[in-house]
Amino acid sequence: MRGIGQVASSKWQVARGEWRMVSAGTTRWAMLGILLLIPVALVAQESIPVPRITVGVDSARTPQEVSTSLQILALLTLLSVAPSILLMMTAFTRIVIVLSFLKSALGTPNIPPTPVLVGLSLFLTFYVMSPTLEQINREALQPYMKKQISFEQALARAEKPVRQFMLRQTYTEDLNLFLRMRKQPAPRTPDEVPLTILIPAFILSELKTAFLIGFYIYIPFLVIDLVVASILLSMGMMMLPPVVVSMPAKLLVFTLANGWSVLAQALVQGFR
Known part of the structure; x- marks a missing residue:
């Protein structure tokens, strides 16, 4: 037993010495890698400086600066809601609801899937909307790009095709509803209808039309549900x-x- 213990002790000492040698070798390689990375870090620090960013808020000194700040704020707000506004003025509302x-x-x-x-x-x-977009491009965008008209004239020309499209889809009772709520007399021509009245009236008309089409879509599928339920009840498969x-x-039917x-x-x- 004493001989076996001495043999085991000698093996443990040999293994311990080997582990120390491996550990020392690993430590040397790690130190060598760190020393090699230091010049690379110094070169990177010299070639790519870290920018310093300072944020400050200064008070406006002139009315022009106040006006410019308000214009920038209004522009950013408009850009955040512009996609929704443009979609509500097109055929997208009716199509996606149907x-x-x-x-x-x-x-x-x-x-x-929804996407x-x-x-x-x-x-x-x-x-x-392609005919309307082509008309806007032909009558407003291209002349503006060629510097033949001003930005205000381009907006006025671009508004006309969109207005005509919305007027063709809008019900008269919806227009009269918003005119009555504002207590405003009926305009003499469609071009005199303000956009603040035309756009909500157009959206209401699109919702009404989309729900009506949805009702017609539901009818055949509702009949199929009733027929299937009646057959299952008659067969006792409750x-x-x-x-x-x-x-x-x-x-299958669809x-x-x-x-x-x-x-x-x-x-x-369905669009006129």
Whole structure:
């Protein structure tokens, strides 16, 4: 037993010595790597200086500086809401609401995904608005780029096609509603309708039209749901959810009827 203990002790001392040698070698390599990295860090520090950023708020000294600050603030605010404003003045509102109604009527809340529906709505909007955009480009943007008209004249020319598009889609009762609420007499010509009245009236008209189209979309799918539920009840399969059977049936009917093409055609032709 004493011999076995001496052998084990000698092996432990040998292993301990080897570990010290490995540890010392690793330490030497680590120190060498650190020494090699120091010149690289010094060169990088000399070639790429760290910028100093100072932020300060100074008081305006002249009325012109105050006016400029307010103009910049108004511009930044307008840029943050400009996409929403532009979308509300186009065909996007009606198209995206109708497609959302279709997804709900099919009983597939996650199919197609929302980004797909939004992308389809945007491209259909560009298709519907292409005549208006071409007119704006021809009558307002190109003359302004050629410095033939001023910026104010370009805005006035660009407003006219958009105004005509919104007027064609807006119901008269919606226009009269906002005119009555403002207690303003009816304008003599459509061009005299202010945008503060035309835009909300146009949005209300688009919502009304989109909900009406959504009602027509729901009717055939509601009939399919009722038929499937009646068949399941007559067969005594009350424990089977009707949606399990009706959803494939609705998808099949919608696909066989070429529903996407029919709906896209109806949406595009619905704009005057």
